[in-house]
Amino acid sequence: MYYNNFGDRKLPMLMDFYELTMANGYFANGMKEDIVYFDMFFRKNPDGAGFSIVAGLEQVIQYIKELKFNDHDIEYLRSKNMFKEEFLQYLKNFKFSGDIYAIPEGTPVFPNEPLITVRAKSIDAQLIETMLLLTINHQSLIATKANRVVRAAKGRPIMEFGARRSQGYDGAIYGARAAYIGGVVGTATTLADEAFGVPALGTMAHSWVQMYESEYEAFKVYAENYPDSCTLLIDTYNVIKSGIPNAIRISKEILEPMGKRLKGVRIDSGDIAYLSKKCRKMLNEANLHDCAIVASNSLDEFIITDLLDQGAKIDSFGVGERLITAKSEPVFGCVYKLAAIEKNGEIIPKIKISENEEKITNPGYKKVWRLYDKKADNPIADVVALHNEVIDDTKPYTIFDEIHVWKKKKVTRFYAKNLQVPVFIGGECVYESPSLNEIRDYCKKEVDNLWNEVKRFTNPHTYYVDLSSDLWICKQDLIGQYSFK
């Protein structure tokens, strides 16, 4: 690929300082070879949704492949007078050597299941924490938000217009990538096309219209330059009295004589439902049934739903600031928690206790299974199990709520799939990321497969993510060990 995701930036040091102080401590205390297990998971879907979309794995892979410390980094760390010289020498030759398992990008995921599991030396596992979290948190947040906007539009295309109001460069670039996974048709961010192949698209700005003596002249020059892709911004002066009549004139006087059609008009202010209906009528009366009406202006999934409920005649939407910043809930709260350590080859589960039951971690080296209805292919529930458990889908399987254990469900006629795939084994990458279009298609297929009850925006049905009984027992044992009287 022409574009190097991280360019020439020095990102190895993009980590919380405590990763380095802990790593130095493990090194000094003879723990550098200790094997640990970390899980990365989130606790709550943004926007009270029923599911989220995981994204960002390709960038995680690249980061880990490139994770090296150069002389400048070592010199900088030395200047802090906190790190042992032997540790600095160790960092100089550092290469990630662990195993990573991850749920592929574009998969619908649910709270409390490991999206990524790391089995590595203590130092390796600690050093990758920050980048793993920030990458997956950001792209999953935007893919999830974009998918909501896309679903609200009920098949009408969504164009991503957010760069200008995104949170910094990477917010725009990787945000556009994530939004594409979530289902937008393209982006105004040219670099995201050059870099990742997210189709670049767009219309025109108000400045174009203002640059000319008249709106008509502005439209005319545009149509002459872009007769095959002419979408005119019609709200600079007055949509009904000026914008639409001028757009219709352009079609009749400029485009049709060239054998071309007016592709679209864009409304960017005012009462969009009212204006779109008026525009549709006027366009149809001028025999421009095929001219699309595009709407934009601080849209999100809620306004789009509202507009369509009002009978707005809109064919596609441009959505910027509220999508690229996930304005309604701008944090995807993935955390990275120690789940086990190895001592003499034995896996010893570890737990983090909290007053808040939901914040008690799931111990052990685990796997995530998705149980699908054999006939309909819809996911029924996910089960987090210990790594050596196998869910036998030839027999009925009973799932139960971890807290209200009497709430049980016997699942029959299902098949079980392991959700995580191996990504790194012994430090070597064993996974080839699918193309972005493949990820996007897969995401659509998997979301289509979810029950509608899980997909609704208001009070969605809670999808079951249950623990296997072995894992539940392991967790209860540890809770028992740490309940101080």
Ligand SMILES: Nc1ncnc2c1ncn2[C@@H]1O[C@H](COP(=O)(O)OP(=O)(O)OP(=O)(O)O)[C@@H](O)[C@H]1O
């Ligand atoms: N019919 C409608 N129903 C619900 N929301 C709408 C409707 N029409 C527009 N909106 C939304 O209402 C908000 C109006 O934004 P704002 O108050 O900035 O008005 P504006 O039309 O953009 O004004 P300006 O002409 O100053 O740009 C936007 O988020 C827009 O998407």
Ligand SMILES: O=P(O)(O)OC[C@H]1O[C@H](OP(=O)(O)OP(=O)(O)O)[C@H](O)[C@@H]1O
């Ligand atoms: O509202 P958003 O969802 O973020 O969509 C992008 C917005 O960005 C542009 O406005 P801007 O005022 O920046 O420029 P313009 O004068 O070209 O319209 C565009 O016209 C949209 O209104």
Ligand SMILES: O=C(O)c1cccnc1
């Ligand atoms: O191409 C557009 O219409 C566009 C691009 C960026 C922001 N708003 C609109």
